[in-house]
Amino acid sequence: xxxxxxxxxxxxxxxxxxxxxxxxxxxxxxxxxxxxxxxxxxxxxxxxxxxxxxxxxxxxxxxxxxxxxxxxxxxxxxxxxxxxxxxxxxxxxxxxxxxxxxxxxxxxxxxxxxxxxxxxxxxxxxxxxxxxxxxxxxxxxxxxxxxxxxxxxxxxxxxxxxxxxxxxxxxxxxxxxxxxxxxxxxxxxxx
Amino acid sequence: xxxxxxxxxxxxxxxxxxxxxxxxxxxxxxxxxxxxxxxxxxxxxxxxxxxxxxxxxxxxxxxxxxxxxxxxxxxxxxxxxxxxxxxxxxxxxxxxxxxxxxxxxxxxxxxxxxxxxxxxxxxxxxxxxxxxxxxxxxxxxxxxxxxxxxxxxxxxxxxxxxxxxxxxxxxxxxxxxxxxxxxxxxxxxxxxxxxxxxxxxxxxxxxxxxxxxxxxxxxxxxxxxxxxxxxxxxxxxxxxxxxxxxxxxxxxxxxxxxxxxxxxxxxxxxxxxxxxxxxxxxxxxxxxxxxxxxxxxxxxxxxxxxxxxxxxxxxxxxxxxxxxxxxxxxxxxxxxxxxxxxxxxxxxxxxxxxxxxxxxxxxxxxxxxxxxxxxxxxxxxxxxxxxxxxxxxxxxxxxxxxxxxxxxxxxxxxxxxxxxxxxxxxxxxxxxxxxxxxxxxxxxxxxxxxxxxxxxxxxxxxx
Numbered sequence: 001x002x003x004x005x006x007x008x009x010x011x012x013x014x015x016x017x018x019x020x021x022x023x024x025x026x027x028x029x030x031x032x033x034x035x036x037x038x039x040x041x042x043x044x045x046x047x048x049x050x051x052x053x054x055x056x057x058x059x060x061x062x063x064x065x066x067x068x069x070x071x072x073x074x075x076x077x078x079x080x081x082x083x084x085x086x087x088x089x090x091x092x093x094x095x096x097x098x099x100x101x102x103x104x105x106x107x108x109x110x111x112x113x114x115x116x117x118x119x120x121x122x123x124x125x126x127x128x129x130x131x132x133x134x135x136x137x138x139x140x141x142x143x144x145x146x147x148x149x150x151x152x153x154x155x156x157x158x159x160x161x162x163x164x165x166x167x168x169x170x171x172x173x174x175x176x177x178x179x180x181x182x183x184x185x186x187x188x189x190x191x
Numbered sequence: 192x193x194x195x196x197x198x199x200x201x202x203x204x205x206x207x208x209x210x211x212x213x214x215x216x217x218x219x220x221x222x223x224x225x226x227x228x229x230x231x232x233x234x235x236x237x238x239x240x241x242x243x244x245x246x247x248x249x250x251x252x253x254x255x256x257x258x259x260x261x262x263x264x265x266x267x268x269x270x271x272x273x274x275x276x277x278x279x280x281x282x283x284x285x286x287x288x289x290x291x292x293x294x295x296x297x298x299x300x301x302x303x304x305x306x307x308x309x310x311x312x313x314x315x316x317x318x319x320x321x322x323x324x325x326x327x328x329x330x331x332x333x334x335x336x337x338x339x340x341x342x343x344x345x346x347x348x349x350x351x352x353x354x355x356x357x358x359x360x361x362x363x364x365x366x367x368x369x370x371x372x373x374x375x376x377x378x379x380x381x382x383x384x385x386x387x388x389x390x391x392x393x394x395x396x397x398x399x400x401x402x403x404x405x406x407x408x409x410x411x412x413x414x415x416x417x418x419x420x421x422x423x424x425x426x427x428x429x430x431x432x433x434x435x436x437x438x439x440x441x442x443x444x445x446x447x448x449x450x451x452x453x454x455x456x457x458x459x460x461x462x463x464x465x466x467x468x469x470x471x472x473x474x475x476x477x478x479x480x481x482x483x484x485x486x487x488x489x490x491x492x493x494x495x496x497x498x499x500x501x502x503x504x505x506x507x508x509x510x511x512x513x514x515x516x517x518x519x520x521x522x523x524x525x526x527x528x529x530x531x532x533x534x535x536x537x538x539x540x541x542x543x544x545x546x547x548x549x550x551x552x553x554x555x556x557x558x559x560x561x562x563x564x565x566x567x568x569x570x571x572x573x574x575x576x577x578x579x580x581x582x583x584x585x586x587x588x589x590x591x592x593x594x595x596x597x598x599x600x601x602x603x604x605x606x607x608x609x610x611x612x613x614x615x616x617x618x619x620x621x622x623x624x625x626x627x628x629x630x631x632x633x634x635x636x637x638x639x640x641x642x643x644x645x646x647x648x649x650x651x652x653x654x
Contacts, residue, residue, distance in 0.1 A: 140532070140534075141529075141532055144532040144534075145528075145532060148509065148513075148531065148532070149513055150509070150512050150513050150516075150528065150531060150532070151513070151516070152528070153516060153517065156516060156524060156525055156528060159524075159525030159528075160525050160528045160529045160532070161529075162525070163501075163525050163526050163528075163529030163530075164529045164532065164533070167497070167498065167501055167529060167530075167533055167537070168537075170494045170497050170498065171494065171498050171537040171540070171541070173490075173491060173494060174491055174494050174495055174498065174537075174540050174541060174544060175536065175537070175540055177491065177540070177544060179540070179543050179544065179547060180547065183543040183544070183546055183547045184543065184546070185539065185542040185543055185545075185546060
C-alpha cells in the first residue's frame with residue numbers, strides 16, 4: 001500500500017500543472033512538448049483525436065489545434081500516489097464558436113529518474129451539457145431538427161443556435177405587434 | 192490591355208449598320224475577359240462556343256435583311272443561378288455541381304437571346320445568394336474592378352464586376368434583399384430591381400420566393416432601359432409573375448418634370464456614412480428635391496424581410512441540409528440551418544406584417560413619386576472585412592450592407608440604383624425608389640441624372 005497525498009508531492013505536482021496550464025493558454029509548443037513523457041508509450045486522447053506516442057502528440061500540437069486563450073480551470077483534484085506518481089483531474093471552461101463549453105481533463109503524472117515530472121497519459125473530454133434547458137433555443141434546435149430529419153452536426157450546432165438567437169431577437173418586436181384580424185396571407189384565385 | 196466594350200446601344204447600332212460584325216464584338220468581349228478575368232475572378236463559366244454561335248446567327252439575320260433585335264450582338268453575362276441550356280446551374284454552390292445540366296434557358300436568358308444578345312458566360316455569386324459581398328468559399332472572392340482589394344458587393348457581385356470592368360455592357364442579377372443594388376453601388380454602375388412580379392424568374396435558382404427579383408445591370412441608362420424592356424412581361428411558368436402586359440419605356444429623355452421627389456429621412460439617414468449622405472444630397476440637389484419623407488417603422492420591415500428570408504431560404508434547401516450540410520459554404524450553412532428550423536409563428540407574423548406594411552407604403556405614394564435613399568451605408572468594403580462603423584457604432588458588416596435596401600424590396604417596390612461619385616475615390620449608389628410599376632418614371636429620372644453628369648458609370652481603370 002503506497003502512501004497517499006504527501007503534501008509535498010501534491011504541492012510539487014500542482015506547481016507543474018499550473019505551469020502546464022499557462023503553456024497551454026500561451027500555446028507554447030516547445031514547453032508543452034517538454035511536459036509529456038518522451039516515449040512511444042505516452043497516450044493522449046483529445047475530444048476528437050487519439051494520439052499514441054510522443055511523436056504523434058508533438059505533431060498534433062504543431063498542426064495548430066484550438067485556441068485556448070479563454071480556458072479557465074474551475075476545479076482540480078490532485079492525488080499523489082507514493083512519491084513518484086500522481087493523478088491530476090480537472091474541469092475547465094472555454095468558449096468554442098462563442099458558446100461556453102464545460103470540459104474535463106484526466107492526467108497521470110510520473111516522476112522519472114532524473115527527468116522530473118512528466119505526463120504519461122492524458123484524456124480530454126467535453127462534459128455532456130445535460131439536456132438543454134426546456135424552452136431554450138438549444139432544446140428547440142435539437143427537437144425541431146430531429147422532427148424535420150435534419151442531422152445537426154456537433155460542429156454546426158453552436159452556429160445554428162447563435163443564428164436562432166439572432167433571429168429570435170429580430171423577430172421579437174415583430175411578434176409584439178398587434179395585427180388587424182384582416183391582415184392575412186391569402187392566395188387569391190382569379191378565374 | 193484589350194479595350195473595354197462600348198455600351199449595348201452603341202454595339203447594337205454598330206452591328207445593325209454593319210460597321211462591325213457580331214462575331215467581332217463577341218471576340219472582343221472574350222479578349223477583354225481573358226485579360227481582365229483572372230484577377231477579378233468574375234466568371235465561373237465562359238460559354239465561348241455559344242457566344243460565337245449566337246453572334247453568327249445575328250450576322251446572318253443582318254445579311255439576309257431580318258431584324259436582329261434591339262440587343263443585336265450585345266454580349267452579356269448571367270449570375271450563375273440562371274439556367275443556360277446544356278450547363279449546370281451552380282448558384283454559387285459546390286452541391287449543385289452534381290445536378291444535371293439545364294435542359295432550357297431561363298426565361299430572362301431566352302428574352303435576351305430573342306432580342307439578339309449574345310451570352311458570354313456565367314458569373315460568380317455568394318452561395319445560394321445568401322450574401323452581400325461575393326466572398327465565395329468554393330469559387331473564391333470576386334474582386335471590385337475599381338479596387339481589387341475590395342468586394343464588388345453581393346450577391347450578384349460577378350455580374351456587377353463584369354459590367355464595371357467593361358467585359359460586357361449588360362448582365363443579369365437577382366435581388367432578394369439588395370443583391371442587385373448593393374453590387375451596383377459598390378461597382379459604380381446602374382442596377383434595376385424591378386417591381387416584384389414584373390420580370391419572370393423561371394429558370395433562375397431561387398433563394399426566397401416571396402422576395403426574389405430578376406433584374407439587369409448596365410453602364411448607361413439607355414442600356415438599362417432597353418434590357419429591362421426586353422426582360423419584362425408575363426410568364427405563366429413563374430407563379431409570382433404578373434399577367435400585366437409588357438409596356439414600352441417611353442419619354443425617357445423628357446426629364447423629371449412633374450415627378451414629385453423626396454429624400455427618405457430618419458432610418459435612411461441615421462445609419463448612412465458621410466459619403467452615402469453626400470451622394471443622396473447630390474442627387475436630391477440635381478432633382479431639386481427639398482422634401483423629406485419618413486417611412487413608418489422601416490426597422491420592422493427589415494426584421495420581417497430577415498425573418499422571411501431565413502425561413503423560406505432554409506426551407507428551399509431542406510433536402511440539401513439533411514444530406515449535405517457539410518458541403519455548404521461555412522458562410523451560409525448555419526444561417527440556412529437556423530432558417531430551416533425557425534418557428535412558423537415568426538414567418539406568418541412577418542408575412543402578415545408585410546401585407547399591412549404594403550398598404551401603409553401605398554399611402555405614402557399618394558403625394559410623392561420618387562424616394563431617394565442610399566443603396567449602401569458605405570462604399571465598397573475590403574475583402575475579408577468583418578466589421579463596419581455605422582452611426583458611431585461598430586456593427587457586423589455583412590448583414591448591415593442591406594440596411595437601406597431590405598425594407599424597400601420587402602414590399603416589391605421598383606428601384607434604380609444610380610452610381611454617384613462623391614469626394615472619395617470610390618463610387619456609391621443612390622436608390623431611386625418608386626411605386627409598383629413605376630419603372631418608366633425611375634428611368635426618366637435616371638436619364639436626367641446621367642445627362643447632367645450627376646451620375647455616371649465609367650469603365651473601371653484596370654492596370
